[in-house]
Amino acid sequence: MTRALRISQVGVRGVVGPGLTATHVVEFVAAFVAFLREPGVVVVARDPRASGLMIREVTVAALLASGRDVVDLGIAPTPVLQHTITRLRAAGGISIGASHNAPEWNALKFFGGRGRYLSTAEANELLDFYHLGRSCYVGHEALGTLTSDAGAIDAYLDQLAAAFDFDALRRLTVVVDCCNGTSALVLGRLGQRHGFRPVLINERLEGVAFAHEPSTTARTVALQLAPVVVPLGAAAGFLFDADSDRVAIADNRGRALSEELVLPLVADYSLPREQGRTVITNLSTTALVDDVVRAHGGRVMRVPVGRQAAADALASLPPETVALAGEGTGAVMMPRFNFAYDGIASMLAVLSLIVEGGRTLADMVDAYPRYVMLKGEVPLAASRMPAVLARLRERFVTGRGGGVATIVDGLRVDWPDRWFHVRVSQTEPIVRVISEQRGEAPEALHASLLEEVRRG
Amino acid sequence: MAKPCGESRREHLLKIGVSGVRGVVGDFLTPAIATAFAQAFGTYVGGGPVVLGRDTRASGAMLVHAVTGGLLASGCEVVQVGVLPTPTIQVYVSATGARGGLAITASHNPPEYNALKLFNVRGLFFNGYERAELVDLYHQRAFRESVNAEMRGIVDASHLAPRIHLDRVLGLVDVPRIRTRRMRVALDAVNGAASVMSCTFLRDDLGCELHAIAVDPSRPFPRDPEPRADTLTDLARLVVETGADIGFGQDPDGDRLAIVDETGRVLDNDDVLAMVVDSALPRLHGDVVVNLTTSSAIDDIARAQGRRVHRTPVGEANVVEMMEAVGAAIGGEGSNGGVICRQVHLCRDSFAAMALVLDRVAATGLPVSQLAAKLPRYVRRQGKVPFEHGRLGRLVQQLVEALPEAEADTSDGLKLSLPGGWIHVRASNTEPVLRIAAEAPDRDVADELYEKALALASLEQP
Numbered sequence: 058m059t060r061a062l063r064i065s066q067v068g069v070r071g072v073v074g075p076g077l078t079a080t081h082v083v084e085f086v087a088a089f090v091a092f093l094r095e096p097g098v099v100v101v102a103r104d105p106r107a108s109g110l111m112i113r114e115v116t117v118a119a120l121l122a123s124g125r126d127v128v129d130l131g132i133a134p135t136p137v138l139q140h141t142i143t144r145l146r147a148a149g150g151i152s153i154g155a156s157h158n159a160p161e162w163n164a165l166k167f168f169g170g171r172g173r174y175l176s177t178a179e180a181n182e183l184l185d186f187y188h189l190g191r192s193c194y195v196g197h198e199a200l201g202t203l204t205s206d207a208g209a210i211d212a213y214l215d216q217l218a219a220a221f222d223f224d225a226l227r228r229l230t231v232v233v234d235c236c237n238g239t240s241a242l243v244l245g246r247l248g249q250r251h252g253f254r255p256v257l258i259n260e261r262l263e264g265v266a267f268a269h270e271p272s273t274t275a276r277t278v279a280l281q282l283a284p285v286v287v288p289l290g291a292a293a294g295f296l297f298d299a300d301s302d303r304v305a306i307a308d309n310r311g312r313a314l315s316e317e318l319v320l321p322l323v324a325d326y327s328l329p330r331e332q333g334r335t336v337i338t339n340l341s342t343t344a345l346v347d348d349v350v351r352a353h354g355g356r357v358m359r360v361p362v363g364r365q366a367a368a369d370a371l372a373s374l375p376p377e378t379v380a381l382a383g384e385g386t387g388a389v390m391m392p393r394f395n396f397a398y399d400g401i402a403s404m405l406a407v408l409s410l411i412v413e414g415g416r417t418l419a420d421m422v423d424a425y426p427r428y429v430m431l432k433g434e435v436p437l438a439a440s441r442m443p444a445v446l447a448r449l450r451e452r453f454v455t456g457r458g459g460g461v462a463t464i465v466d467g468l469r470v471d472w473p474d475r476w477f478h479v480r481v482s483q484t485e486p487i488v489r490v491i492s493e494q495r496g497e498a499p500e501a502l503h504a505s506l507l508e509e510v511r512r513g
Numbered sequence: 514m515a516k517p518c519g520e521s522r523r524e525h526l527l528k529i530g531v532s533g534v535r536g537v538v539g540d541f542l543t544p545a546i547a548t549a550f551a552q553a554f555g556t557y558v559g560g561g562p563v564v565l566g567r568d569t570r571a572s573g574a575m576l577v578h579a580v581t582g583g584l585l586a587s588g589c590e591v592v593q594v595g596v597l598p599t600p601t602i603q604v605y606v607s608a609t610g611a612r613g614g615l616a617i618t619a620s621h622n623p624p625e626y627n628a629l630k631l632f633n634v635r636g637l638f639f640n641g642y643e644r645a646e647l648v649d650l651y652h653q654r655a656f657r658e659s660v661n662a663e664m665r666g667i668v669d670a671s672h673l674a675p676r677i678h679l680d681r682v683l684g685l686v687d688v689p690r691i692r693t694r695r696m697r698v699a700l701d702a703v704n705g706a707a708s709v710m711s712c713t714f715l716r717d718d719l720g721c722e723l724h725a726i727a728v729d730p731s732r733p734f735p736r737d738p739e740p741r742a743d744t745l746t747d748l749a750r751l752v753v754e755t756g757a758d759i760g761f762g763q764d765p766d767g768d769r770l771a772i773v774d775e776t777g778r779v780l781d782n783d784d785v786l787a788m789v790v791d792s793a794l795p796r797l798h799g800d801v802v803v804n805l806t807t808s809s810a811i812d813d814i815a816r817a818q819g820r821r822v823h824r825t826p827v828g829e830a831n832v833v834e835m836m837e838a839v840g841a842a843i844g845g846e847g848s849n850g851g852v853i854c855r856q857v858h859l860c861r862d863s864f865a866a867m868a869l870v871l872d873r874v875a876a877t878g879l880p881v882s883q884l885a886a887k888l889p890r891y892v893r894r895q896g897k898v899p900f901e902h903g904r905l906g907r908l909v910q911q912l913v914e915a916l917p918e919a920e921a922d923t924s925d926g927l928k929l930s931l932p933g934g935w936i937h938v939r940a941s942n943t944e945p946v947l948r949i950a951a952e953a954p955d956r957d958v959a960d961e962l963y964e965k966a967l968a969l970a971s972l973e974q975p
Contacts, residue, residue, distance in 0.1 A: 072660070074658040074659055074660035074661075075660070078586065078656075079548050079552055079582050079583055080548065080552075082582075083545045083582070084545060087544075106661055107661050107662070107664035107666075108659075108660075110666060110667065111585035111586050113582075114579070114581040115544070115583070116582075117578040118547070118548065118575055118576070118582060119544050122575050162661075163661070192543070194539050194544075196537075196538065197537075197539070197571045197624060197625050197627070198571065200572060201575075202574070
């Protein structure tokens, strides 16, 4: 089965045309307004994909027709959208963009008041509303009106300026691969407004042909960003996905760092200054997070993969007890600023760590305990998955395997120096196989996992 | 939404059919329907630039987004012209080589309604065959679904379109002669799409002394938007108070025109058409096309200038199709104040009508009331009775039997023509009523014909 459309708790996502159509958009947005209980405006932003204009038009129409006033930020990062929802005390917001996916994809992400992600219960209710064909259209005298907000990026930057020392950061040479996405708008303005001017590559907003896939991985960092770090004498290089909620890093020696390192680095910066001690991350994220967080006297809470589970965990804890939430994908949230995964704030945190620590990024990374993670994927045979998981459990937990099992999201098995996680992707028809070991690569373990999963 | 089906049965809250989409905005005309219909339209015209404009009603802005989204999804480039009269949008389509156009307007309907008017590559209303194909596409959901790389953008052409239209209209008339007269003109544009352009046109282009009301497109309609004697009382008063030579009343999308003479009397729409045709024919080549229910006055005027009159079923599209077929110079529908002048564009155009009437006044130096008084005079009786499906056929039979000597035309209901007058009975396209009209040179005959038709129609009441 080729999957060109996915309508799920995460929102609506698909290949525009064969999968995602204008009709899906208008019906889902209408359901979203019927679902929103709070009164107030709805904020909209999009990434630069060409299809974003179509989706914006249909989204705005459905919102206005449902009696909601709309603030359209145009092409803007998702973290800016979430910040604007809070600043305007809006009822919610919609981000149009397919973040790290290829240009032909697009998606709608829905946010509630204060820019927060929907909980699982809310997302389920929204999905029910969509399937029921709910809407709350109003008559011609009660239709909403559309405005823009040219100051959204500045207001967002002002908030960051209050938290980070831009005077100190200005001294660093930094290079950024914008992947033709929204980060270019914020970073350009950062230079004009705060005098901090990263060197930008792939900074042109592009609707159709991205310079390369806008995913935040060591592989994409190695393409164009890592090679220019040393020639420029930069302290670090950063790469953002199209909607700027994720970041990936190259160090000062031009090495493309694993995306798994973003969360430990931000934790090293944040934990000493946060009141909260808890770091929420998912079951697939590196064990280095545990080492770093423990060293700062914090604790790690592991949840299933996906923003939904992290949002649920965040909602279940007193906000002041949470220092960070993040994933091994380069998406990190500092609840102190916003309930938003924010690649730009993450970049500023890592740069601040460099300035304050007086060490190079490469030296910091090399001082971490060494973990090697292997990631693989196998095409999904959905009907066989329960059997595969049961077999893995038998082999690695109950028998002589002796591992500790966690079964809230596929199967994760832990040993003192290594672990693996086998789970079904929420976005693609694949099984993800991840294993990690302290010191060296868990080659044999990984190979046997792949073999078991492929056997079906 | 979850209303019992009987409630909306005869109210026409939503109509999707060969005349496009029309309905009450809210639960009936939804953005989902507008987007899907626009995507069907974009699929039908095959991509490329499509012109999109609207009138001033409150739901227009929302529907522009819905329609733009549907057009973009089908791979069209959307050329937005903003708030403009329907004829201006049509002229712009024809002048720019766009693949088609849409006007978001419910014309003279109340403000809670809105609709999509659809134009082909030549800026003409889709013909019946095209409309049927488009509606099939809509129902089949057989849309062109563009992928990211095929997506086009939005272009703003709002500043370009008005001049193209107005220059064509000015080419119809003796502009210096009109300017020299410095006529005093009153205007009621119902705060509609023609508000700004009509002021420019009358004041700047034609040098009139303008006294205007309801020319603020940001405000709601201050009156029933159909320009009629009973809705234009403010305009009539304005004419008298300012001592204007003439008053013009427009509808929200600027295709219809009503005229008030210098005494404050609103002219009969058939007289407006007759006056405009009389003014236009000497300077234009070709015949005249009107619908079956238009006054016989038009036949006398055409005959006097050696032209033929061709009759069509009621509806602008029918008149336009016939004008094309016979190469007519001018046409219209007396019943609704629409004048179509081929040299400008094959569409109803209040600007062409204003220009031609002012030209007539300037040429003759006569007051509008006298120009009207000189028109051929017929007595018209008309009315409507509730319509029940299946009644029209028997009524037609009975009328034909009752007047065996009449010449019968059944192209739109029944028109019976006698040497001394005519009867026309037809089912309305927009309301659940039968419309009955009778006309004759003298009152007794008109009364007799009308009463005969009405009696038969009423007998049929259940």
